[in-house]
Amino acid sequence: MPADITLYTNPMSRGQIARWMLEEVGQPYETVVLDYSDGMKSADYLAINPMGKVPAIVHRGKVVTEAAAICAYLADAFPDARLAPAVSDRSDYYRWLFFAAGPVEAAVTNKALGFVVPEGRDRMAGYGTFDHSIDALERAVSVPAWICGDQFTAADVYVGAQVDWGLTFGTMPSRPAFEAYADRLRERPAYKRQKEMDGALIAQMKRAE
Structure with a gap:
């Protein structure tokens, strides 16, 4: 089928x-x-x-x-x-999912491109400053389990991908909370399967170059 x-x-x-x-x-x-x-x-x-x-x-x-x-x-x-909490328990789920998709994505991308918000203009930028965004993200993942408590959710996939990528490629500072969160994510079977599949595709594409 x-x-x-x-x-x-x-x-x-x-x-x-x-x-x-x-x-x-x-x-x-x-x-x-x-x-x-x-x-x-x-x-x-x-x-x-x-x-x-x-x-x-x-x-x-x-x-x-x-x-x-x-x-x-x-x-x-x-x-x-x-992979989603009950609707009545989605405050952290929505908050951090969209925070990672908005301020964090913009802050990390702009920093990688060398763009710096002019002094005194941070209120015009949705993320304020890179440091403020990263500090807030650290708060989201400074938990013993997952963003929504004991339940792993789609928010952890998206936020976790941002943290995992940032640590791997140096676009995000290494901090104990980020490293611990990434370590938990990397133990998930679905994460390992994804990395294996995409890793094989990348190797195949490089051989074809």
């Missing part, structure tokens, strides 16, 4: 986040790997995502783009996976 979900991705992209979430969900899915030129900019793919970027998923004809949105959507679409 064909899978109801198609993942459009590139292993060297935020598509790793969507694959990790799909592995946590545990539902079958098809994978379409796109390159950064012809694949993502083709007319067929632009009809799915006009931005010409990955990841995107198509689930029973419905398109979802943006990694954080994909995580939240899949948690709701497959409630048996228990």
Whole structure:
């Protein structure tokens, strides 16, 4: 029986986040790997995502783009996976999921690009300053278990991907809370499966160069 979900991705992209979430969900899915030129900019793919970027998923004809949105959507679409808290307990879930997708993403990207908010203009930037955003993120993950308590959720996939990437590539400072959180994430079977699959694709692409 064909899978109801198609993942459009590139292993060297935020598509790793969507694959990790799909592995946590545990539902079958098809994978379409796109390159950064012809694949993502083709007319067929632009009809799915006009931005010409990955990841995107198509689930029973419905398109979802943006990694954080994909995580939240899949948690709701497959409630048996228990990747979202009860609606009455979603304050931290929504807060930190969207904080990571907004201020943290912008702060880390701008710093990597060398952009510095002019002095006295931090109120105009959604993230204020890089240091303020990172300090707030540290608060979110300074917990003994997960962002929403004992329950691992889609928020941990997205926030965790930001922390894992930041520590691996040096775009985020190493702090004990970040390192401990990343260590817990890296022990998850779904995380390991995602890394194995995307790692194999990256190796295959490099051999083809």
